[in-house]
Amino acid sequence: MNITAIGISHHTAPVGVREAFALPGDLPLRLLRAFKAEDAFEEALVLDTCNRTEVYFVANKCDDPMGYLLGHIARLKSIPAVTDTSAFYHHQGADAVQHMFRVAGALDSQIVGEHQILGQLKGAYRLALEARTTGLLLNKLLHWAFRVGKRAQSETNLGRGSTSIAQAAVELAQQVFASLAGKSVMLVGAGETGALAAKALVRVGAGNVVVANRSLDRARKVAESLRTLQPEDAVALDLEDPSIRCPALLAMLEMLPKDIDRRPAAGEKERFAARAIELPDIPQAIGDVDLVICATGAPDMVLTGKEITKALRRAGRSVLIVDIAVPRDVDPKLDKLSNVFLYNIDDLDRIVSKNIATRELEVPRVEAIIADEFGTFAAWCDSLEVIPTIKILQEYFAEIQQAEIKRYGGKFSDADREQLEQFTRSLCNKILHQPIAFLRSLSDSASLSQRQAAADFIRSAFRLKGRKDKP
Amino acid sequence: MDILFKVAEWLLPLLYMGLVIDYGVTFFLRIRTHVHNGWIPVIILFHAAFLVVRSIHLGQPPLFNGYEILSVIALSTTAVYYIVELVGHDRRTGLFVFLIVFLAQYTSSVFLANTAIEPTTPAVAGQGWRSLHSLAATFAYTALALAGVYGALHLIGRRNLKRHNIGLLFDRLPPLELLGRTCWYAIIGGLVFMTISVVTGALVYGRGAGGPDAEAMSAKIIAKIVVGSVTWLVCVVAVLGKGVGKWSDSRVCLVAAGGFLTVAILFVASLALS
Structure with a gap:
């Protein structure tokens, strides 16, 4: 197994160090093309994610691959040459293969069991194919790694359950509602996040959106933008965008179908309603909604008092309230109503903790899959x-x-x-x-x-x- | 032929136990939750073939004895669940449904082995009406069984969510809304079939009243009437409650689960008495 892996990851270096070696944009492709042009490696693949930058290669005529690699990256990124290589790992032969299998199986990820890594590995493979830097060995290794990743996801519970607050909110909604499409939603708070979220709600099929805010003007602005919403305005939401301060809500929206065109045809009555209300009007509106998201920056509780209680009791149907504001927006007493499911940020955190614990239990099963696949891969390599x-x-x-x-x-x-x-x-x-x-x-x-x-x-x-x- | 029947009678509970184990694995290990079970149609065919061959052999449909009816309920519940699984692409509730099915078939097999096969209703005119009456009642019991199972699961899931219990059942059950909806559809189905059964039953037993065997059969008929009436009443209460009283899903589910339990106890009691 003449395969080598050199890289840096969250296991070996903090983000401040890793970001210097990250390869955004077309840098991985340029790096691969440089390898090809200089014939330093017989085969090569560059995997670059937010948590790792690593190169897998089959050495050809390169005596110091670490120095060669870091030199290339430094030149590409116009950074000073690296002399301290302590943050980098260097796996060879069987170790390199097992490392790739652990990466593909999401055991080496920051969030063990996350699903993205397999797609990122496939993306890296596509780039290597484009740069024509793969050969017999890496082609086989990658396909073996994809099989490890798929088996880890399908044969174990490693990837099951949410591991972020945002996903936990989605999981919670999925325990109550069969689908959020057609449901009435109330957003309490109409900041930038609320506006984005409301647009996305309409885009994915919410039947009725009520935007409640302390400032009616702000709420109206959001509601008006919904009524005049064009499909092209329905922005794709990036949950990693740090400007979005309400990821739980946005993640909920992500679970809904994405191909619904909410723009009414000519003469057709609008299929959804979007209206703005002030916070004192919430008791009149809350009885008609299925899902309430609270994310204001208010210092006091917003959903509290007898009127709210009466309205929710009258509603009869199940109402899920997700209060992700700190300090809390919702009076905990509302949870005593039989039809209300009130969850706050701590509850979501408990869901996450439970899921992470479950994933940890699955690690040995994935290790067994890796050992199994490594055995067959090693046998194949021996045959060559x-x-x-x-x-x-x-x-x-x-x-x-x-x-x-x-x-x-x-x-x-x-x-x-x-x-x-x-x-x-x-x-x-x-x-x-x-x-x-x-x-x-x-x-x-x-x-x-x-x-x-x-x-x-x-x-x-x-x-x-x-x-x-x-x- | 009798030996074949005996083998089939004991094989069926084992097959259903196999399904219970398979769905138990799915439920507890959370694997293959959206993969259809290819064995269900095979078991349905085997069970149906057993009942058909037995009916031909005995010269009567398997609806004249409580234990036979239990077996038909097991079969129809399996068939309806299979459709639910095909449509919903979700097999997380299978464990609970097949537990009921297994119990029904096991009871049926145990007692069929020790029961003489003979009609329990008086030989009266209108065989077609009688068949329709029994078949509709069987479907109604099937519907109530499903409503009871899904209703109970809804109540359990709801209780967990209300208590913020992030435990074993948290993400193993389908959404509350789906459980409630399935329970509701089953209740409606139960009402329709039991109404048909009650009407045809009135026709059949109305004609048969005063016949030579009427007095001897009266206790069994009364037991059947009680069980059927309670089933019909449960469905009516749930439908009226939801339709007129605007009951929540949870209340409908409570009635369905409680009703199913009551009917099951009455059914077993009537079998024991007979």
């Missing part, structure tokens, strides 16, 4: 090596020799049989001499792919595929 091929070839001829002696040995005396054995052994060695010498010469001079091709040919010619050399 020259020395094991020579050993298998010799064993094969020895088996033939023994079989023939057994078959005809009875016709000879004991003394003659010894001669016969010497003769057949010598004959086999002479026949094998040239092919073995040829294979040995390759291990000194030829490239990996040439060696693999030769080994593959020999194994095919003598039908040795599937055989393993004896330890």
Whole structure:
């Protein structure tokens, strides 16, 4: 396994160090093209995510790959050359393969079991294909890694459950509602986040949106923007955008269907209503909604008092209230109403903690998958090596020799049989001499792919595929 | 042939137990939650074939004995659940449904093995009406069983959510709304079928009243009438409550679950008495 992995990740360096080596935009492709042009690596792949930057390669004629790599990255990013490499890991052979399998299986991720890494690995592979820096070994390794990732997701509960407050809110909503499409939603607070969220709500099919805010003007502005909403205005929401301070709500919206065009056709009555109210009007409106999101910056509770209680009790239907404001916006007493499910930021945090604990329990099962896949990959790699091929070839001829002696040995005396054995052994060695010498010469001079091709040919010619050399 | 029947009678509970285990694994380990179970149609076919062959052999449909009816309920519940699973692409509730199915089939098998097969209703005119009456009642019990299971799951899920109990059941059950809706549809189905059963039953037993066997059969008929009436009443109360009284899903589910439990107890009691 002539594979090497060099990289830096959240395990070895803080973000302040990692960001210096991050490769945004087209830098990974440029790096791969540089490798190709300089013929330093026979095969190469660059994986760059928010938590890691790492390069997998099959070395060709590079004595100091770490220095070579860091030098290239420094030149690409116009940063000073790196002398301290303590933050970087350097895995070779089996370690490198197992590392990639752990990455693909999301065991090496900051949030163990997260789903994005497999897509990021596929993206990295696409880039390597585009740069034509993959060959037999990396192609196989990547496909093996994808299989590890898929098995980890499908055969274990590693990726199940939310691990962020935002996803926890989604999970919570999914316990109550079959779907949020067509549901009435009240946003309490109409800041920038509220406006974005309301647009997204309409885009994904909310039947009725009520925007409640201390400033009616602000709430109206949001409601008006909904009424005149065009599909192209429905921005794609980036949950990682730090300007969005209400990720729980936005994540909820992400669970809804994305292909609904909410723009009414000519003459068609609007299929949804968006209206603005002031905070004191909430009791009149709250009885008609299914989901309430509270995210104001108010110092006191917003949803409290007898009127709110009466309105919610009258509603009859289940109402989910997610209070993600700190200090809280919602009076905890409302949770005593039989039809109200009130969850605050601490509850969401408990959901996250439980899911993380569940994921930890799944790690051994994923480790077992990795061990299983590594075993088959290692066997495949062995089949491509020259020395094991020579050993298998010799064993094969020895088996033939023994079989023939057994078959005809009875016709000879004991003394003659010894001669016969010497003769057949010598004959086999002479026949094998040239092919073995040829294979040995390759291990000194030829490239990996040439060696693999030769080994593959020999194994095919003598039908040795599937055989393993004896330890 | 009798040996084949005996084998099938004991094989069916085992098959349903297999489903309970399979769905238990799905529920507790949360794996294959959205993958259809290919064994269900096979078991349905086997069960249906058993009932058809048995009916041909005995010369009567499997609806004249409480234990036979239990077996038909097990079959129809399985069939309805399979449709629910196909439509909803969700098998998280299968464990609970097949627990009921297994209990029904196990009871049926145990008692069928020790019960002489003979009609429990008087031989009266109008065989077609009788079949329709029994079949409709069987479907109504099936619907009530499903309503009871989904209603109970709704109540359990709701209780967990209300208590902020982020435990075993938190993300293992389907959404409350879905459970409530399924319970509601089952209740409506139960009302329709039980109404048909009551009307056809009145026709059948009205004609049969005063016949030579009427007196002997009266206790069993009364038991059937009580069980059927309670089933119909449960469905009516739930439908009126939701339709007129604007009941919440939870209250409908409570009536369904409580009603199912009551009917199940009455059903078993009537079997024991008979």
